[in-house]
Amino acid sequence: MLWLHSTASTTAGHFDPSRLMSGVSCEACHGPGAQHVRGDVPRKGDQTSTFIMNPASLSPPESVDFCGACHRTSLDTTEMRLSGVLNIRFPAYRLQASRCWGSAGDPRLTCMACHNPHVPLVTTSTSYDKNCLGCHVSPAASKPSPDHPGKACPIAQKECTGCHMPKYEIKEMHADFTDHKIAIHRLGEPFTE
Numbered sequence: 001m002l003w004l005h006s007t008a009s010t011t012a013g014h015f016d017p018s019r020l021m022s023g024v025s026c027e028a029c030h031g032p033g034a035q036h037v038r039g040d041v042p043r044k045g046d047q048t049s050t051f052i053m054n055p056a057s058l059s060p061p062e063s064v065d066f067c068g069a070c071h072r073t074s075l076d077t078t079e080m081r082l083s084g085v086l087n088i089r090f091p092a093y094r095l096q097a098s099r100c101w102g103s104a105g106d107p108r109l110t111c112m113a114c115h116n117p118h119v120p121l122v123t124t125s126t127s128y129d130k131n132c133l134g135c136h137v138s139p140a141a142s143k144p145s146p147d148h149p150g151k152a153c154p155i156a157q158k159e160c161t162g163c164h165m166p167k168y169e170i171k172e173m174h175a176d177f178t179d180h181k182i183a184i185h186r187l188g189e190p191f192t193e
Contacts, residue, residue, distance in 0.1 A: 028070075029055055029117060060107045067111040068092030085191045088168050091180035097193075098182040100150065108135060109182075125159045132160040163187075 027033055035051035055066050068076065072090030087093060092111065095101060101109055114131045115121065136150035137143070153160065166185045167176040179185070 060110045063110040064092050085168050088177040088179050094180035128161045129158050
């Protein structure tokens with residue numbers, strides 16, 4: 001599965017190690033960069049084009065679908081006919097299954113709300129808590145507001161992901177995966193779709 005975390009390593013749908021560029025490069029997310037690097041002039045009247053795709057300009061659903069191009073969306077899991085705990089591996093799909101996702105949810109809820117693709121993955125509770133409390137009010141606040149639309153957790157304001165995004169073991173993969181379906185999970189309860 002080396003090709004999943006490499007760029008330009010497939011030719012006609014087959015792994016081609018001679019074309020392998022280790023790691024996910026800029027072009028994996030921003031598209032071909034030759035015109036940008038050359039400094040080509042945008043079309044007349046187009047003052048915004050830099051010949052680079054900027055995922056930050058996408059709407060929340062488009063943004064999660066964009067990340068899901070590699071990390072899988074609900075459409076992918078439907079086509080793959082997967083169900084149960086095996087779907088934990090697909091964070092974009094699981095995020096879309098969250099109650100706070102979609103038209104009734106907060107438009108700030110995207111993959112990039114918690115993960116910056118330009119820096120190494122930070123996995124500390126403190127970092128994630130800061131992200132969670134960016135939308136959820138603290139118990140001291142009287143009620144949710146436009147800046148903090150999420151209700152306060154009555155249990156704790158730290159280690160949020162331990163309860164709301166627990167890890168599940170996928171025995172076939174010999175690893176634990178974080179469930180990106182943000183929900184109230186009870187300790188020891190079995191996985192729910």
